[in-house]
Amino acid sequence: MKEDFLHYLWKFKKFDILNLRTTQNESITIIKTGEFLESAGPDFFNAQIIIENQKWAGNIEIHLKSSDWYLHHHEKDPAYENVILHVVWEHDTAVFRQNNTEIPVLVLKEYVQSEIIDNYNSLSSPKSWIFCEKQIAQIDEFVFKNWQERLFFERLERKSKFIYNLLEEKNSDWEAVLFCLLAKNFGLNTNGNSFLQIANSIPFSIIRKESFEIENLEALLFGNSGLLNNNKEDVYFKDLKIRYYYLSHKYQLKKVIVEPLQFFKHRPDNFPTIRLAQLAGLYNKHQNLFSKIINVKSVKDVYDLLTIAPSVYWKNHYQFDKESSKKAKILSKAFIDLMILNTIIPLQFAYFERIGDSDLEDLIAFMNEVAPEKNSIIEKFESYGVFSKNAFESQTLLQLKNEYCNLKACLKCAVGMELLKNN
Structure with missing residues (x-):
C-alpha cells in the first residue's frame, strides 16, 4: 500500500x-x-x-x-x-x-471495497517490464489517444525548458539557439554534449559573418573541437589550421576544452568529422536558417531544406589524412527525421508558445508524417500489442515509459487509472 x-x-x-x-x-x-x-x-x-x-x-x-x-x-x-x-x-x-x-x-x-484494493494490488504487482503489460493493448482507444496527446505535449514542454535556458544565454537570439540545438543533435548521443560545447564557444555573430565561405566555417568548428591540434601532411588540414589561427585571432576566440570526440563504435557516416562538416555545409547553404525552419509545415519541406552535403574534401574522406572511396555524404532521411524530432518540432513548440501563437494540431499533423523511431523501448511495446504508426505515437510511448512506467506512477497515468477503474 x-x-x-x-x-x-x-x-x-x-x-x-x-x-x-x-x-x-x-x-x-x-x-x-x-x-x-x-x-x-x-x-x-x-x-x-x-x-x-x-x-x-x-x-x-x-x-x-x-x-x-x-x-x-x-x-x-x-x-x-x-x-x-x-x-x-x-x-x-x-x-x-x-x-x-x-x-x-x-x-x-x-x-x-475489497475489489478496489484487489485491482490496485493487481496493477502494482511486480512484472517483467511495466505493470500493465498484459492489459495495455486492451485500453479504450479514445482514452489512449487522448492520453497520447497529453504525453506528447509533456515531452515537448520538457524539451522546451532546455531551449528557453539557451534563449536566455543567447540574449533572445533564436538563430543562435537553433545553431546550438542543431549542433547538439548533429552530435547524436555520443558527441552531443561536445558539439554543444563547440557551438557555445563560437559567438553566432561570427557564424553569420563567415557563413559565405565554407572553409572558414569548417576551420572554426574543427578548430574549437580540438581536431586541428595535431600536425598532418594533408594539404586541406593545413589550410584549415591556418584559417583557424587567423580567425581565432581576428575574433579573439577563447581557448576551450571540449570533451574528446568519439569515433569508436560509430559507423563512418556518423564520425564527428562528417557531422561537423555537414553542419558547416548547412550554414554555408542557408543564411537566416531559423526563419526557414520555423515555418516548415511538412516533412517534404524539411527534406528539401536539409538535403545538404559537406565540402568536396569530405566526399572521399572520413578523417583527415585518410582517403576513402568517394561518397556524397548528404544527410540521410533517417537522420533528418531525428532532426525533426529533436530540433525542429521542439523549437517550433517553444517559439510559438513564447509568442503566444501556438497551433498544437499543426505539430501533431507534422509528427504524423514522420516515421516512428526504432529502439528497444518501441520494440518492447510492440511485443505487448502497442504499435507506433508514426513518430507522434512513438514519442508518446517514450514519454510514457520514462516518466510514468519507470517511476511506477500508475495512478498519475490514464492507462493505470482506466485499469484501476475497469478491472
Whole structure:
C-alpha cells in the first residue's frame, strides 16, 4: 500500500462516502475533497467537510499511519495547523495541533471495497517490464489517444525548458539557439554534449559573418573541437589550421576544452568529422536558417531544406589524412527525421508558445508524417500489442515509459487509472 493510492481514493471518492465516521464516532460529510497539491504542505487544499453538525473549511492530510504525522515532523510545521481531517489507512496514535486540540481522523480502509484494493494490488504487482503489460493493448482507444496527446505535449514542454535556458544565454537570439540545438543533435548521443560545447564557444555573430565561405566555417568548428591540434601532411588540414589561427585571432576566440570526440563504435557516416562538416555545409547553404525552419509545415519541406552535403574534401574522406572511396555524404532521411524530432518540432513548440501563437494540431499533423523511431523501448511495446504508426505515437510511448512506467506512477497515468477503474 502506498500513499498515492490513498490520494487516488480520496480525490475520486472511491469509498463509501455515505456512512463515514471519525475514530471518535462522529459523522463526516464531504462537501469538497479539496485541491490536490503535489508540493510541500498538506495533500489537499481548501477542502470542506461537515463533522457532526459543524462545517469545516481547511486542508486534508493523508498518511498510511497516523503516526506518520510525527514521523514527518508536521507537528512543528505551521503549514499543517489548518488541517481539518487526518485521513489514514491505519490509526495507531492520536494527533494534536500545537494548541493541543486533537485532529479528527478518518480510517479509510474501513470504507473501501475489497475489489478496489484487489485491482490496485493487481496493477502494482511486480512484472517483467511495466505493470500493465498484459492489459495495455486492451485500453479504450479514445482514452489512449487522448492520453497520447497529453504525453506528447509533456515531452515537448520538457524539451522546451532546455531551449528557453539557451534563449536566455543567447540574449533572445533564436538563430543562435537553433545553431546550438542543431549542433547538439548533429552530435547524436555520443558527441552531443561536445558539439554543444563547440557551438557555445563560437559567438553566432561570427557564424553569420563567415557563413559565405565554407572553409572558414569548417576551420572554426574543427578548430574549437580540438581536431586541428595535431600536425598532418594533408594539404586541406593545413589550410584549415591556418584559417583557424587567423580567425581565432581576428575574433579573439577563447581557448576551450571540449570533451574528446568519439569515433569508436560509430559507423563512418556518423564520425564527428562528417557531422561537423555537414553542419558547416548547412550554414554555408542557408543564411537566416531559423526563419526557414520555423515555418516548415511538412516533412517534404524539411527534406528539401536539409538535403545538404559537406565540402568536396569530405566526399572521399572520413578523417583527415585518410582517403576513402568517394561518397556524397548528404544527410540521410533517417537522420533528418531525428532532426525533426529533436530540433525542429521542439523549437517550433517553444517559439510559438513564447509568442503566444501556438497551433498544437499543426505539430501533431507534422509528427504524423514522420516515421516512428526504432529502439528497444518501441520494440518492447510492440511485443505487448502497442504499435507506433508514426513518430507522434512513438514519442508518446517514450514519454510514457520514462516518466510514468519507470517511476511506477500508475495512478498519475490514464492507462493505470482506466485499469484501476475497469478491472
